[in-house]
Amino acid sequence: MIWSLVFMWTLVLALGLLMLQRKGGEGLAASGQYAGRQATGLIIRLPMALAAGAFLAELLPEAVMANSIGPDTGIAGILLASVLGGFIPGGPMISFPMALFIWQGGAGTPQIVALMTGWSVFAFHRVLAYETPMMGWRFSALRLAASCLLPPIAGLLALGVTTLVDIPITTTEVF
Numbered sequence: 001m002i003w004s005l006v007f008m009w010t011l012v013l014a015l016g017l018l019m020l021q022r023k024g025g026e027g028l029a030a031s032g033q034y035a036g037r038q039a040t041g042l043i044i045r046l047p048m049a050l051a052a053g054a055f056l057a058e059l060l061p062e063a064v065m066a067n068s069i070g071p072d073t074g075i076a077g078i079l080l081a082s083v084l085g086g087f088i089p090g091g092p093m094i095s096f097p098m099a100l101f102i103w104q105g106g107a108g109t110p111q112i113v114a115l116m117t118g119w120s121v122f123a124f125h126r127v128l129a130y131e132t133p134m135m136g137w138r139f140s141a142l143r144l145a146a147s148c149l150l151p152p153i154a155g156l157l158a159l160g161v162t163t164l165v166d167i168p169i170t171t172t173e174v175f
Contacts, residue, residue: 016028016031019031042093045093046093049090049093049094049096049097049098050097052094052097052098054097054101060102060105062105062106065102065105065106065107066106068080069081069084069102069107069108069111069112069115070106070107070108070111071107071108071109071110071111072108073108073111074159075152075156075159077108077110077111078110078111078114078152078155078156078159079114079152080111081107081111081112081114081115081118081151081155082114082115082117082118082151082152082155083118083122084115084118085114085115085116085117085118085119085120085121085122085151086118086119086121086122086123086124087124087125088115088119089125090125095116095119096116099112099115099116099119102115109158109162110155110156110158110159110162111155113154113155113157113158114151114152114154114155114158115151117150117151117154117155118151121147121150121151122144122147122151127140127144131143
């Protein structure tokens, strides 16, 4: 966690200096205003997303989680998680806290990889709200068919890596 924080602040500092050099104080001020507007939205959404994820984790019994997408469910759990990921609504402010709490509730690491990949590839709420009205049913069906193997493949790759390396990955690494 500390290394990602150090990396992000180093990146912000480097980009700020580059902005100052290329666009001067006006560019830096405009960037700061934009960042402030974005932060306002996050300050409001993040606590609610974390609470929603925590409520979901408490509502889903660990036995159900372990039996359906737990670490011992193998390929069946990966396939189920791949499809379930497509039904997680919203953007990363909702999906990542939900995935974290599902993981802490007993889901396996490869299954969470498949779940998050399914969320990013399928996103059925976005297909219905944006993609299909703009691009049409034929395009949406073609895209979904062309990418339907990506979440299970990601989960299987994660399963292979965690099996080969034999290093248990836990959610404590997040904190």
